[in-house]
Amino acid sequence: MSAPRPYEINVPDENIERLKQKLALTDFPYDAADFDGTSWAQGPPVSEIKRLAQVWEKEYDWRKVEKQLNLLPHYRVSVPVDSLGHTYDIHFVHKKSQRKNAVPLLFLHGWPGSFIEVTKIIDGLTGGQGDKGPFFEVVAPSLVDFGFSSRSTVSFRFQHHAEVYHKLMKTLGYDRYVVQAGDVGSLVSRYMAKQYGSSGFTAYHTNTPAPAEPTKEQHPELHAKLQSTSLTDAEQQCLARTGKFMSSGQGYFTVQSTRPTTIGYSLRDSPVALLSWIYEKLKDWSDDYAWTDEEILTWVSIYYFSTAGPEASSNAYYAMVNDSPPAFAAAAAYVDVPMGISRFQNDLVVLPKLWNQTLGPIVLEREHGRGGHFAAWERPDAIVEDVRGMFAAGGPLENIFAS
Numbered sequence: 001m002s003a004p005r006p007y008e009i010n011v012p013d014e015n016i017e018r019l020k021q022k023l024a025l026t027d028f029p030y031d032a033a034d035f036d037g038t039s040w041a042q043g044p045p046v047s048e049i050k051r052l053a054q055v056w057e058k059e060y061d062w063r064k065v066e067k068q069l070n071l072l073p074h075y076r077v078s079v080p081v082d083s084l085g086h087t088y089d090i091h092f093v094h095k096k097s098q099r100k101n102a103v104p105l106l107f108l109h110g111w112p113g114s115f116i117e118v119t120k121i122i123d124g125l126t127g128g129q130g131d132k133g134p135f136f137e138v139v140a141p142s143l144v145d146f147g148f149s150s151r152s153t154v155s156f157r158f159q160h161h162a163e164v165y166h167k168l169m170k171t172l173g174y175d176r177y178v179v180q181a182g183d184v185g186s187l188v189s190r191y192m193a194k195q196y197g198s199s200g201f202t203a204y205h206t207n208t209p210a211p212a213e214p215t216k217e218q219h220p221e222l223h224a225k226l227q228s229t230s231l232t233d234a235e236q237q238c239l240a241r242t243g244k245f246m247s248s249g250q251g252y253f254t255v256q257s258t259r260p261t262t263i264g265y266s267l268r269d270s271p272v273a274l275l276s277w278i279y280e281k282l283k284d285w286s287d288d289y290a291w292t293d294e295e296i297l298t299w300v301s302i303y304y305f306s307t308a309g310p311e312a313s314s315n316a317y318y319a320m321v322n323d324s325p326p327a328f329a330a331a332a333a334y335v336d337v338p339m340g341i342s343r344f345q346n347d348l349v350v351l352p353k354l355w356n357q358t359l360g361p362i363v364l365e366r367e368h369g370r371g372g373h374f375a376a377w378e379r380p381d382a383i384v385e386d387v388r389g390m391f392a393a394g395g396p397l398e399n400i401f402a403s
Contacts, residue, residue, distance in 0.1 A: 091148035110183020151308035238350035264311030287372035344371030
């Protein structure tokens with residue numbers, strides 16, 4: 001592997017100009033006849049997307065955002081995946097801590113997020129905000145097919161994602177490390193725990209656990225406990241929200257996991273299609289978070305200007321269902337690596353708490369009444385506090401790096 005090299009985000013002027021030209025030439029659909037112009041029943045209102053598109057074209061300043069992002073220490077490194085005979089260029093943020101005994105932490109983002117999700121927690125974790133420890137050295141890559149990392153090859157699967165980011169940490173000199181992850185990144189972390197739990201992957205924290213229902217055959221004691229344990233009011237509310245998402249909120253998943261190229265034509269060619277595809281999720285999946293126009297357009301712009309192209313992230317969804325076993329089934333298997341879980345009441349899928357015990361040894365589990373799917377962005381305070389809680393003095397893993 002090559003040594004990491006400094007990297008600066010610098011989108012070519014012609015790419016920015018092309019974006020503005022495409023925005024100016026957009027043909028918008030009509031609102032459905034029964035719409036009042038503000039309803040989200042059939043998707044983002046045309047009036048709102050028109051407004052955002054105009055802001056994107058005429059007011060939004062990518063260069064200002066780019067300058068802000070470049071205040072972070074960015075790098076790229078080439079990582080080979082021997083079984084595929086291919087090398088991938090990985091973009092990552094690497095912020096070291098000035099505090100002693102800082103714990104190496106790998107942050108893995110989800111979809112439709114990116115490395116930008118780490119920006120609200122990175123100072124709190126590294127020690128840039130106050131004196132409360134423990135402290136961490138944070139590595140936040142753009143996943144393959146996202147942000148400023150390479151595009152994947154056709155046979156790239158979640159085990160290869162795991163290999164890439166494990167090798168990244170090793171290249172940076174971290175023999176042992178911990179992980180914080182959500183969404184797609186959480187799936188990757190499960191593969192990493194299974195593949196590298198004995199060779200450096202020490203513990204992990206997730207805000208999107210995805211357990212399977214305990215069965216009488218595989219988890220007889222837990223299954224019996226479930227039969228005699230009533231669901232709390234909060235769990236019932238979460239199951240209702242989960243059921244609604246499963247029945248009416250998974251269209252994007254079906255499309256991206258079965259026909260990524262079909263939707264890819266729209267996402268690649270039309271910035272407004274990309275905007276509506278992502279903005280719908282930002283609004284629907286968060287817990288009444290007050291998204292600013294700049295936030296929305298920055299999240300979308302990172303996809304539009306990405307190295308692999310705005311359609312490439314769908315490859316992860318295709319890999320989820322076309323591996324054997326499928327990624328969610330593989331990730332649900334018990335792995336004997338310490339894990340922490342933060343559950344946010346208004347996330348998309350929140351299953352009964354006892355189910356999480358099928359995943360592995362849980363050393364910390366906290367519930368949050370506020371917050372949705374984008375926890376590091378919506379509730380950075382909670383993520384920082386919970387991750388610290390795992391490794392703090394008196395916490396469950398305070399001595400894990402002492403052995």
